[in-house]
Amino acid sequence: METTNTALWPFEVVSNEPVAQDIWRLVLQSGVAAQIAPGQFMNLQVPGDGSHILRIPLSFASAHGPSGTVEIIYAVVGEGTRRLSQMAAGSTSTLVGPCGHGWRLPAQEGRSLLVAGGVGLPPIVAAARMLAAQSLGFDVVVGAQTAYRHVESQIDLLRGMTACDLCDCGRRVLVTTDDGSLGIQGFTTEAMAQLLAERGYAQVYTCGPNVMMAGVARLAADAGIACQASLERMMGCGFGACSCCNVPLVRGGYALCCQDGPVFDAQEVAW
Amino acid sequence: MVSGVNMAVNLGGIAMRNPLNTASGTFGNGVQFEGFYDVGATLGAITCKGVAAEPWVGNPAPRLTELPGAIMNSVGLQNPGVQGFVDTYGAYLAGLRAKGCQVICQVAGHSIEEYVRATELFEELAPFASGFEINISCPNIAKGGAAMGATPASAAEVMAAVRPLTTRPVIVKMAPHDVAEIGRALEAAGADALSLINTIPGMAIDVRTRRSRVARPTAGVSGPAIHAIAVRMVWECAQAVSIPLCGIGGVASGMDAAEMILAGATAVSIGTANLYDPTCAPRILSELTAWAESQGVSDINELIGAFEC
Numbered sequence: 001m002e003t004t005n006t007a008l009w010p011f012e013v014v015s016n017e018p019v020a021q022d023i024w025r026l027v028l029q030s031g032v033a034a035q036i037a038p039g040q041f042m043n044l045q046v047p048g049d050g051s052h053i054l055r056i057p058l059s060f061a062s063a064h065g066p067s068g069t070v071e072i073i074y075a076v077v078g079e080g081t082r083r084l085s086q087m088a089a090g091s092t093s094t095l096v097g098p099c100g101h102g103w104r105l106p107a108q109e110g111r112s113l114l115v116a117g118g119v120g121l122p123p124i125v126a127a128a129r130m131l132a133a134q135s136l137g138f139d140v141v142v143g144a145q146t147a148y149r150h151v152e153s154q155i156d157l158l159r160g161m162t163a164c165d166l167c168d169c170g171r172r173v174l175v176t177t178d179d180g181s182l183g184i185q186g187f188t189t190e191a192m193a194q195l196l197a198e199r200g201y202a203q204v205y206t207c208g209p210n211v212m213m214a215g216v217a218r219l220a221a222d223a224g225i226a227c228q229a230s231l232e233r234m235m236g237c238g239f240g241a242c243s244c245c246n247v248p249l250v251r252g253g254y255a256l257c258c259q260d261g262p263v264f265d266a267q268e269v270a271w
Numbered sequence: 272m273v274s275g276v277n278m279a280v281n282l283g284g285i286a287m288r289n290p291l292n293t294a295s296g297t298f299g300n301g302v303q304f305e306g307f308y309d310v311g312a313t314l315g316a317i318t319c320k321g322v323a324a325e326p327w328v329g330n331p332a333p334r335l336t337e338l339p340g341a342i343m344n345s346v347g348l349q350n351p352g353v354q355g356f357v358d359t360y361g362a363y364l365a366g367l368r369a370k371g372c373q374v375i376c377q378v379a380g381h382s383i384e385e386y387v388r389a390t391e392l393f394e395e396l397a398p399f400a401s402g403f404e405i406n407i408s409c410p411n412i413a414k415g416g417a418a419m420g421a422t423p424a425s426a427a428e429v430m431a432a433v434r435p436l437t438t439r440p441v442i443v444k445m446a447p448h449d450v451a452e453i454g455r456a457l458e459a460a461g462a463d464a465l466s467l468i469n470t471i472p473g474m475a476i477d478v479r480t481r482r483s484r485v486a487r488p489t490a491g492v493s494g495p496a497i498h499a500i501a502v503r504m505v506w507e508c509a510q511a512v513s514i515p516l517c518g519i520g521g522v523a524s525g526m527d528a529a530e531m532i533l534a535g536a537t538a539v540s541i542g543t544a545n546l547y548d549p550t551c552a553p554r555i556l557s558e559l560t561a562w563a564e565s566q567g568v569s570d571i572n573e574l575i576g577a578f579e580c
Contacts, residue, residue, distance in 0.1 A: 007306040008550050045547070051339040053494055053547045096549060234335050236342060237546040239306075241299040243320070243346045244335035253328045254349065259303075 005035060006099055006239045011044070012092045014069060016085065019150030023119065024085050026072040032097045034065035038126035039102025039230055039263045042070075042095045043238035046083045055096060056080045057235045059207075059262070061122035061154075062129060073122040073150070099238045100262050103127045103205060105134060107226060110202025112138040113195060115188050115216045117208025118145070121154055123230050127205045132161040139172040139199070141191045143208065147182030189215040201225050206266070214271035227266035233257040276563040277570040280315070282538045283464030283515050284440035285373050285402045287315030290532065290571060291556050294519045294542030295321055295377040295404065295444070296346065297493075300360045301367060307549045311370030314552060318466075318540065319360070321379035321406045324388040326352040330411060336475050336484040341494035341521075342543060343473050345485045347411045348379045353392035365399040373401035375442065380419075381412065383432050390436045402440035405433055408469035410446070410491045420446045423456035430460035440464065442517065447471045450504045451511035458512045466517035466540065467508060468501045494543040495521045502534045509535025509576055523551065525558020532559075535576040 011030035019025045032042060043055040062071045076085050087093070103126070106112055112131055116124035121142060131138050140158050144151045159173050174191040175183025184191060189212065195201075196219060206216040207230040220227035236242035240259030247255045248270040255261065255268075278289040293301075295318045301310045310317065329349025336343050351359065364374045376393055380386035386405060393400060407420030407429050420426045420443075430443055440463040445453060447468035454465055470491025475484040483490075501520020509516055518536030522528050523544040531539045539559075544551045563571045 004303060004306045006303075050495070052337065053340060053543070054337050054342065055547055234333055234337075236335050236344065237303075237549070239299075239549070240303045241549075242297060242335075242344070242546050243329065243349050244344055246329065246332050246334055246346075246349070248332065253326075254332075 004239065006096060009095050009097060010092060011095050013087050013089050015089050016087055018085070019073070020148035022076045023148070023150060024074055024076060025150065026074065026084070028070050028072070029068050030070060030095060031068060032095060033063045033068045033070045036060065036063050036070070036098035037102040038130040039123055040098040040100050041238070041262055042097030043099060043235070044084065044095045045093050046080060046087060047093045049083060052080055052083070054080070054236065055238065056084060057099070057238050057258070059123040059126070059230065061125045073119065075119045096238050100258055101260070103130055103228060103230070103263055105130070106136065106203035108202040110200065112136065112203040112205060113192065113201045114138055114140045115192055115204065115206040115208070116141070117143040117188050117212040120206070120208030120230070121151065123207045124205065125154055125157065128158055128161055137171065139174070139195055141174045141176065141188045141195065143176045143188035143212065144182065145178045147177060152182065187215075188212055189219060192216060192219055196223050203228070204266075206230070210271070213266065217266035217269070217271060221267055228263050229266040229269065230263045231257050231261050231269070276560060276568060277572070278560060278563070280537050280572060281515070282316070282440070282517055283402070283442060285316060285375065285464075287373055287538060288371055289315040289556055290528070290538045290559070291552060292316040292375070292517055292538045292540040293318055293545060293552070294540040295319065295406065297542040297545045300356075300364065302360065302363050304545070304549060308553050311367040311372040313556065314372050315538065316373035316375055316401065317367065318375040318404055319356070319364070319377055320350060321348045321377040321409065322350045322353055322356045322389065323348065323379040324353055324385055324392055326350060326355060327379070331486040333485050338473075338475060338492065338496065340496035341492050343475055343485065343490045343492045344470070345411045345487045345490035348409055350379065353389055353396055357396045361397065361399060368399050368401065374399055375402050375404050376400040377404045377406050377444070378433070379406050379409065383429060386429055387432050387436065390433050394437050400439060402442060402463070403433075403437065404442040404444050404466060405429060406444045406469075408444050408446035410470060410472045410489065411487065420453065423449070423453050426453050427456040427460040430457050430462050434461040442466050444469055445508075447500065447504060450508040454508045454512045458514050462514060464515045464517060464537070465508060465512065466519055468504050468520050471497055471500065493521070495523050497521045498527055502530050505531055505536050506534035506578065522555070523548065525555050525562055528555055528559045529562045529574075532571070532574050533576070533578040535578070537575055
């Protein structure tokens with residue numbers, strides 16, 4: 001039985017603005033910033049509507065403990081996130097966090113490969129920050145539907161992270177879009193296969209649509225590379241109380257996304 | 272809490288420091304809430320997640336959808352079996368008892384034989400259990416569960432089979448129908464207390480795909496939207512039986528808990544509110560205590576069933 005540091009924190013909105021069609025960037029001020037680790041998530045309450053009672057589970061792109069700020073990129077997909085997008089700077093509420101288990105450092109020495117799709121990008125940016133902080137080498141594949149200002153800024157950010165200390169080959173960031181408006185037209189798995197053919201990796205990290213992560217997990221398994229995947233589920237609580245966010249496992253039975261994940265060993269998940 | 276009102280109640284032999292309990296399945300096994308408040312020092316009791324003799328995997332995903340003022344779940348009593356439950360949570364739950372919080376272990380089964388086996392295992396392995404809650408009303412399992420609690424005869428049959436196995440208090444978790452008639456049958460079969468209501472079976476259809484919004488066609492509705500229905504059923508059951516009741520259903524404030532007590536509940540469980548408002552229990556307790564004081568009584572027991580009609 002694990003003890004938990006998941007707690008209730010007040011937060012204040014610092015800024016909350018659209019960065020693309022239905023994609024918003026929220027910066028909030030909260031004490032959770034000093035507690036939360038890359039790949040963990042928090043469960044935000046949007047006040048003022050008694051008909052939508054559940055909190056909104058959200059991952060984060062960056063957290064800065066000393067200043068107490070957390071940066072969240074989220075997609076407006078339903079009523080909850082629509083109301084979240086209406087929270088103005090200065091408004092306050094509460095969040096539950098830190099929730100779940102985040103990214104783990106590579107178990108073996110060697111370069112990592114990060115594969116992000118859509119709004120799976122922010123947790124991958126958080127993983128990149130974690131690796132860069134340890135001076136670990138990595139390449140990145142970023143998939144998006146189309147080019148937009150925010151994804152381009154995040155790609156620039158990834159390109160600007162510290163150079164690989166393990167080898168002299170340089171870090172690579174490949175971009176794929178569905179419409180070819182940025183980078184290669186095609187799927188992230190195609191770009192991933194290209195990189196796998198060119199280079200060796202010790203660890204894959206992935207976050208994005210389930211179908212994409214299933215493909216990434218398969219490619220990693222075929223290449224014999226360990227793979228961590230960050231999953232998303234509808235959640236009741238976010239901290240293991242209700243058993244609603246079940247994830248089917250290869251060995252049979254279920255894990256809970258909120259408590260056992262959201263980062264899982266991809267080879268244990270029955271995709 | 273310093274208060275002029277005695278808040279201690281007795282739920283069928285389970286002496287609670289205050290009326291607040293937790294609804295099974297909404298509180299993990301307590302430890303998940305330790306980051307929010309001191310569970311053992313706050314609650315009158317906790318009711319643990321339902322456990323069967325052997326582990327159950329539970330239902331496929333998705334298990335949850337949101338409705339106006341409510342949620343609908345189809346977890347299907349995923350549990351590690353009595354041995355796994357005791358191995359993982361036994362020491363923590365014994366610690367809750369030591370702090371004065373009662374621990375009610377919920378017994379799940381698909382058949383009379385499975386309820387009996389699970390109760391026997393709990394008797395043997397769970398000295399920390401203050402009492403048991405027999406769940407004959409889970410709407411999310413294919414056989415047993417709600418089917419066992421569907422009629423007065425079938426409900427009484429489960430109770431009668433479990434009764435000789437333990438001297439600890441036995442509560443029965445009731446389905447949201449025919450609560451007076453089934454309550455009388457359970458009292459006659461030896462139940463020490465009744466808890467009601469379990470979730471209300473519902474359906475939510477995605478009209479675009481024509482499929483259920485959860486993995487099974489029906490699931491259990493809970494949350495503030497069902498509170499008034501639960502209060503009505505507690506009141507109906509209270510008229511029919513003389514054993515104490517634990518009121519459950521959409522309690523999210525001290526006033527909600529007070530309604531349950533006025534309708535005839537001795538204890539009140541917080542359910543769905545634990546999920547979205549995990550610090551609600553201490554607040555509800557303080558609101559309930561303030562309400563009791565405002566009613567000018569010296570003992571909360573004076574307010575049980577004090578509804579005037």
